[in-house]
Amino acid sequence: MSPVIRTAAHPQQRNPHERLRMVLVLWSTTIVLTATAGCYSTPAVDRPILRQADDRRPIAEPQEETEGQWALWDGADKMIFHRIGQFFNLGRSVRTIGTWLGLADPIEAQNVDAFDEVPDSTWFTNRHSVTRLSQDELARGPALGSGPDPTGIWTAISAKESLGSTPGFVIRDGKNDVYLIKFDPPLHPEMTTAPEIISSRFLHAAGYHVPEHYLVEVDPARITVGPKAKFRGRYHVPRPMTIDDIKAILERVPHGPDGKIRAMASKFLPGIPKGPFLYVGQRPDDPNDRIRHENRRELRGLRVIAAFLNHTDTKAANALDMYDRQEQYLKHYLIDFSSTLGADNADPQLTRFGNEYFLDFGAIGRSMIEAGFYVKPWEVPIRMEYPAVGYFESEYFDPERWRPTYPNPAFLRATLRDGYWGAKIVTSFTDEDIDTIVHTGDFTDPRAERYVADVLKARRDKIGRYYFNLVNPLDRFSLVDTASGEQALTFENLAMMRGYAPAKTAAYRYSVRRYVANGFDPEVSPPQVIDERQIVLSRSLIQALRSQVERAGKPTKDRPVAAIEIQTSYDGGAHWSKRVTVYLQFDLPAERFHLLGLDRKT
Amino acid sequence: MNFDESHFFPGGNRAREQDETNFELKQLAWDLKLGRKLVGDFSAALTGRLLIADAKPSSRLPATPASIAGNNSSMTALAVEPSLSYDSRDNPFRPTRGWFAEGAFTYTDQVDRNQFRYLGYRVEVQRYIPVFHDDRVLLLRGYVAKQDSLDGGSIPFYELNLLDLNNGLRGFDRGRWQDEGALLFNAEWRFPVWQDVQGDIFLDEGQVFNNYKDIGLKQFRYSAGAGLRFVTNRKFGFRIQVAASEDGVLTLIRGDLEFIRRRAAMLGF
Numbered sequence A: 001m002s003p004v005i006r007t008a009a010h011p012q013q014r015n016p017h018e019r020l021r022m023v024l025v026l027w028s029t030t031i032v033l034t035a036t037a038g039c040y041s042t043p044a045v046d047r048p049i050l051r052q053a054d055d056r057r058p059i060a061e062p063q064e065e066t067e068g069q070w071a072l073w074d075g076a077d078k079m080i081f082h083r084i085g086q087f088f089n090l091g092r093s094v095r096t097i098g099t100w101l102g103l104a105d106p107i108e109a110q111n112v113d114a115f116d117e118v119p120d121s122t123w124f125t126n127r128h129s130v131t132r133l134s135q136d137e138l139a140r141g142p143a144l145g146s147g148p149d150p151t152g153i154w155t156a157i158s159a160k161e162s163l164g165s166t167p168g169f170v171i172r173d174g175k176n177d178v179y180l181i182k183f184d185p186p187l188h189p190e191m192t193t194a195p196e197i198i199s200s201r202f203l204h205a206a207g208y209h210v211p212e213h214y215l216v217e218v219d220p221a222r223i224t225v226g227p228k229a230k231f232r233g234r235y236h237v238p239r240p241m242t243i244d245d246i247k248a249i250l251e252r253v254p255h256g257p258d259g260k261i262r263a264m265a266s267k268f269l270p271g272i273p274k275g276p277f278l279y280v281g282q283r284p285d286d287p288n289d290r291i292r293h294e295n296r297r298e299l300r301g302l303r304v305i306a307a308f309l310n311h312t313d314t315k316a317a318n319a320l321d322m323y324d325r326q327e328q329y330l331k332h333y334l335i336d337f338s339s340t341l342g343a344d345n346a347d348p349q350l351t352r353f354g355n356e357y358f359l360d361f362g363a364i365g366r367s368m369i370e371a372g373f374y375v376k377p378w379e380v381p382i383r384m385e386y387p388a389v390g391y392f393e394s395e396y397f398d399p400e401r402w403r404p405t406y407p408n409p410a411f412l413r414a415t416l417r418d419g420y421w422g423a424k425i426v427t428s429f430t431d432e433d434i435d436t437i438v439h440t441g442d443f444t445d446p447r448a449e450r451y452v453a454d455v456l457k458a459r460r461d462k463i464g465r466y467y468f469n470l471v472n473p474l475d476r477f478s479l480v481d482t483a484s485g486e487q488a489l490t491f492e493n494l495a496m497m498r499g500y501a502p503a504k505t506a507a508y509r510y511s512v513r514r515y516v517a518n519g520f521d522p523e524v525s526p527p528q529v530i531d532e533r534q535i536v537l538s539r540s541l542i543q544a545l546r547s548q549v550e551r552a553g554k555p556t557k558d559r560p561v562a563a564i565e566i567q568t569s570y571d572g573g574a575h576w577s578k579r580v581t582v583y584l585q586f587d588l589p590a591e592r593f594h595l596l597g598l599d600r601k602t
Numbered sequence B: 001m002n003f004d005e006s007h008f009f010p011g012g013n014r015a016r017e018q019d020e021t022n023f024e025l026k027q028l029a030w031d032l033k034l035g036r037k038l039v040g041d042f043s044a045a046l047t048g049r050l051l052i053a054d055a056k057p058s059s060r061l062p063a064t065p066a067s068i069a070g071n072n073s074s075m076t077a078l079a080v081e082p083s084l085s086y087d088s089r090d091n092p093f094r095p096t097r098g099w100f101a102e103g104a105f106t107y108t109d110q111v112d113r114n115q116f117r118y119l120g121y122r123v124e125v126q127r128y129i130p131v132f133h134d135d136r137v138l139l140l141r142g143y144v145a146k147q148d149s150l151d152g153g154s155i156p157f158y159e160l161n162l163l164d165l166n167n168g169l170r171g172f173d174r175g176r177w178q179d180e181g182a183l184l185f186n187a188e189w190r191f192p193v194w195q196d197v198q199g200d201i202f203l204d205e206g207q208v209f210n211n212y213k214d215i216g217l218k219q220f221r222y223s224a225g226a227g228l229r230f231v232t233n234r235k236f237g238f239r240i241q242v243a244a245s246e247d248g249v250l251t252l253i254r255g256d257l258e259f260i261r262r263r264a265a266m267l268g269f
Helices: A016-036 A071-088 A090-100 A135-140 A193-206 A243-251 A302-309 A361-370 A409-413 A416-426 A431-439 A446-470 A539-551
Strands: A154-159 A168-172 A178-183 A213-218 A223-232 A238-240 A261-267 A319-324 A329-334 A474-481 A487-493 A507-516 A519-530 A534-537 A561-569 A580-587 A592-600 B004-008 B021-037 B042-057 B073-087 B098-110 B117-131 B133-149 B161-163 B177-179 B181-194 B197-209 B221-231 B237-245 B248-254
Touching: A071 A090, A071 A409, A135 A193, A135 A431, A168 A243, A178 A193, A178 A213, A193 A213, A193 A261, A193 A302, A193 A431, A223 A243, A302 A409, A302 A416, A302 A446, A361 B181, A361 B197, A416 A446, A431 A446, A474 A580, A474 A592, A487 A561, A487 A580, A487 A592, A507 A539, A519 A539, B133 B161, B161 B181, B161 B197, B177 B181, B177 B197, B197 B237
Parallel strands: A154 A223
Antiparallel strands: A154 A168, A168 A178, A178 A261, A213 A261, A223 A238, A319 A329, A474 A487, A487 A534, A507 A519, A507 A561, A561 A580, A580 A592, B004 B021, B021 B042, B042 B073, B073 B098, B098 B117, B117 B133, B133 B181, B161 B177, B181 B197, B197 B221, B221 B237, B237 B248
16 A cells, blocks of 8 residues: 655645644643643652752852842832742743643752752751750750850940841840840730740751850840940931930830840851842852752741741841851851741731731732631631730641741742651651740740640641641651561651551552663562551562563663552551652662662652 | 812702703812710710802803802802711721711801801711621611701702712712702621721612602612722721712722712701
């Protein structure tokens, strides 16, 4: 039979229907490719096993970043212009639609290792969730010393410069250390200083770099004014500071019965300040900064930790890069936790903060459509029990709904994997850990201390239940030798371990496949269901893997990769969770498996 | 003082949209009000007013006929208005609950001639009902006003009771319904949209009449709409509302938040 040869018609000769069909096909193809194209989640086997990021190389001293210092602009930008920009970013919008439709995966964090963990870096140091800190270490937090010298003179060297509403000034103590001193508002003693102490310890234990915070008593009699101290007076015009300025600040803050004043002293960070880091983009003058900030796991995952602490003020101005002149690299810090727990600087948190952005077009649109016939839970505030706590609750706290005061680009990019990573950190704090850290807030009323601890525990539990239900929470994989001489893959079920599983028992279904460059070979072993958190890598499994390699014509010196896909069920197998795929490299001659990494399906 | 262009629709409650006529009005008024709180939420006030007005047909056609009482003439009048009010609203600027009721009686007498002399009286009741939650408020309002000429005097047409976009019937153009009497009911649902922004949905119904016996269910004119109210507790506010009626759709942008009662309704003028 002779082939049928079709010649392409000249465009002008095509009928209109054909042309329309071609245009539609072209556009559809373009949109689908845009929605699904690109490798946004590097497979575990292609990610490095990395415990320490290589971001401490010497760099030339960078310029000071100024954009993030303008808090009002930053707020307007993130609430309005950034959102508009996102909407008109065609690639992002189409990909978002693709993600909704299940055609594409979300863009995952780019600084994770083969086990989907964050290596230590100038941004983050794995602490409590990886290696438990002692109760003393948790209570001490980032503190290396004991705070400002309590005996000598404190010389005021400048006023507090930020736009925050908490009163304060900067002092140099007898040991020549410099501290920012911040006070409580008069109607809410302890409401601002306690969260500063408590949240700095939680964030430090989580792994973030934070300043040393100390609770101190200020004796007005021991404060003098330095000769170069400046104060911003009327109309924000700088002028020399006087002792009357200090007195004016101290008159407005709560005094104890002995006349002393409770304050929080935040030690100035070592190095040279280079301005805030932004939660989007990179620093152009820092060669160590190779990953866009909105794609950093520790910044995306901070959303969950911030939700736990009700840290609503995660703006760029509350971050700071410090340049170490000796080591010649930048280190990245979170600063200012006066808008955490129940405090919004000098006021209690507004009930809608933590639930909506300050200017939330989505919430406004929904309110207009609902026309008042739906009452949002936070519109009916719970009673503010303790003035020292402010407004802090767990009743209608929703980890998924939680919002900072204005959109944070890294939080907006957070995926379930990022959320799961954050939830692992939050749920690593036991009741005892939380009690220990909250105690450092030194509330006068023990009931206030207990209240804060109880709310934090309840928020932690909501976070655990939410994320461990959406992501298969199998973790801490390791290979052990069994008594029979075989290897076994063991793991923990964090939901079971930390009490967030919907049932007391769980079943695990696994299958083994051979991982190849472009996917998986057929199953090496058929699906099996087990009750224990241990998968024996039996000799028959090894034989099956070996024969599949041989069938594929690979030399025996090749090191095949086995992918073990595990699902979890809490209802006897009626429903199965998403997969966790653990990659094991098999050394054929030695007949030993080695852990390569894991991927989580979300 | 310049003349302001305005509209007059002869025919009272039966006036058609195409009956619109144009006139020019120059008006100046001084008020002196003495008030005193009586018992609880009751208070009383006595208001004196000097009004100087001059009306003439507009050069824009069709002009308001010169034969209509008050047109093409000027007036200097004195008025006195005793009033009694009850106000149990929790916040007069941003009320969420309570009552407001006011009754007033007005005597107006022209001082330079004997052409205009009339009585006016009005009663208004507002009820603010919180629903679901304090910041969702159903406002119900009833208002009735009537004027009567005295001793052979008459009422200048620009002082007749008025229902229009500025006076409770928000879907109708300026000066749309005018007569000696006015009856008005409003229902408004206010709900929070954002920090200092409220949304509202409203239904207005009202009619003007010459005699009470003219009042009838079928005489009511309706308007309905929705809008946004920008209001802070520091007494700054404005509203944007869109209202629809049998005449069409109107957009209101106002630097105040309350129902406006102008001209006749304010002091019985």
